[in-house]
Amino acid sequence: MITASLIFVISLATLLQFSISHCRSILASSRKVGLSDRVREVAGIAEPNNMGADDFQRLLELVRLCPERGDDQSEIRAVGTYYGALYLVGRACRSLIPSIADWAERERQSCSYFAAVALDRRISYSRDLLTQQSGDRF
Amino acid sequence: MQLGPFDYAVWLVGFLLETYVVVCSCARKDFFRYFSLNLYMLMVALVTFGQYHCIREYGFSSHAYFYYFYYSDSLLYILMYFVIIHFYQQVFVEMKVSRYIRGAAVLLLAATALFSYIVVHEHKDHFTARFVVELEQNLNFVGVVLIYLLWGAILKLRETRTRLIQLVLALGISYSAMAGSYALRNLFPDVHVVRWVPPIVGVWLPLAWAYTFTKVSEQARLATARLAVGTR
Numbered sequence: 001m002i003t004a005s006l007i008f009v010i011s012l013a014t015l016l017q018f019s020i021s022h023c024r025s026i027l028a029s030s031r032k033v034g035l036s037d038r039v040r041e042v043a044g045i046a047e048p049n050n051m052g053a054d055d056f057q058r059l060l061e062l063v064r065l066c067p068e069r070g071d072d073q074s075e076i077r078a079v080g081t082y083y084g085a086l087y088l089v090g091r092a093c094r095s096l097i098p099s100i101a102d103w104a105e106r107e108r109q110s111c112s113y114f115a116a117v118a119l120d121r122r123i124s125y126s127r128d129l130l131t132q133q134s135g136d137r138f
Numbered sequence: 139m140q141l142g143p144f145d146y147a148v149w150l151v152g153f154l155l156e157t158y159v160v161v162c163s164c165a166r167k168d169f170f171r172y173f174s175l176n177l178y179m180l181m182v183a184l185v186t187f188g189q190y191h192c193i194r195e196y197g198f199s200s201h202a203y204f205y206y207f208y209y210s211d212s213l214l215y216i217l218m219y220f221v222i223i224h225f226y227q228q229v230f231v232e233m234k235v236s237r238y239i240r241g242a243a244v245l246l247l248a249a250t251a252l253f254s255y256i257v258v259h260e261h262k263d264h265f266t267a268r269f270v271v272e273l274e275q276n277l278n279f280v281g282v283v284l285i286y287l288l289w290g291a292i293l294k295l296r297e298t299r300t301r302l303i304q305l306v307l308a309l310g311i312s313y314s315a316m317a318g319s320y321a322l323r324n325l326f327p328d329v330h331v332v333r334w335v336p337p338i339v340g341v342w343l344p345l346a347w348a349y350t351f352t353k354v355s356e357q358a359r360l361a362t363a364r365l366a367v368g369t370r
Contacts, residue, residue: 011318018310
């Protein structure tokens with residue numbers, strides 16, 4: 001009984017740690033990418049380095065309005081799940097453990113930046129599609 | 139006990155993803171670079187196919203399926219240890235300690251096999267499902283410890299290869315979830331919901347690896363320091 005309980009607790013802790021790091025490894029790919037002026041204008045982003053944690057949903061809605069690229073769906077879904085989990089953690093810890101709530105807030109900001117990069121890519125893709133279609137017409 | 143459409147769907151998705159990982163790896167000429175991983179995925183796909191055949195032939199509650207499931211699972215654990223050792227070798231490649239890693243791996247494998255043999259020998263008269271769950275829990279936990287140590291080494295050595303990092307993390311998630319679910323099953327044998335966890339987690343690993351092989355190139359790099367929990 002004691003061994004099983006111990007294994008359960010340790011496994012849960014490592015599961016959390018591995019999951020967070022895995023999501024961060026997906027988010028890390030977007031950190032290196034700068035945002036274009038076009039996406040800043042469309043999404044109303046004043047300071048890309050200090051994006052709002054709550055911007056994620058709004059940016060995601062804009063992403064959904066663009067034609068699908070077909071290769072970013074799984075990433076967006078994974079980050080969306082991570083964002084949802086962080087939101088719950090942030091709310092639960094706000095009054096009890098503020099440091100964890102702050103950490104969740106920073107992570108949510110990274111998710112928002114990821115969504116902005118995804119939007120930027122989709123806008124570029126839409127423009128390419130449009131250019132291609134115009135070229136085909138002539 | 140009868141299996142429903144959900145069980146078969148999970149099975150089919152798992153089988154397709156496992157096959158996809160191997161095909162994708164071959165198509166990108168990475169089969170030999172990740173030989174142990176591909177061999178493991180191939181064997182998992184074959185075992186999944188065999189399970190389906192076994193259930194059709196003998197039924198889900200049969201002794202034949204029970205033994206097939208746990209024996210094939212034990213063999214897959216051995217293969218999985220080779221995958222972990224392969225990751226260790228990749229992480230420590232520049233330190234040229236391959237020989238020591240191989241030696242330690244053989245020693246660990248022999249120790250685990252001996253321990254399992256002694257435990258099984260002690261319980262040979264009552265080889266029950268409860269005992270098997272306990273054994274699975276312990277084997278998975280050894281995997282968790284090994285991957286956690288590997289993850290520590292990755293952070294310490296500032297490994298930057300994104301693909302390797304994601305493959306290791308996916309494996310860590312899989313092992314932790316498996317060990318946790320078996321421990322929970324051991325604690326609460328009558329809670330049926332916990333039985334759903336291993337098949338779903340079984341889909342996670344090929345799914346995550348398929349994603350990594352498809353999306354992350356071998357040349358992709360990232361700053362490892364950003365991945366540690368608690369850093370900005």
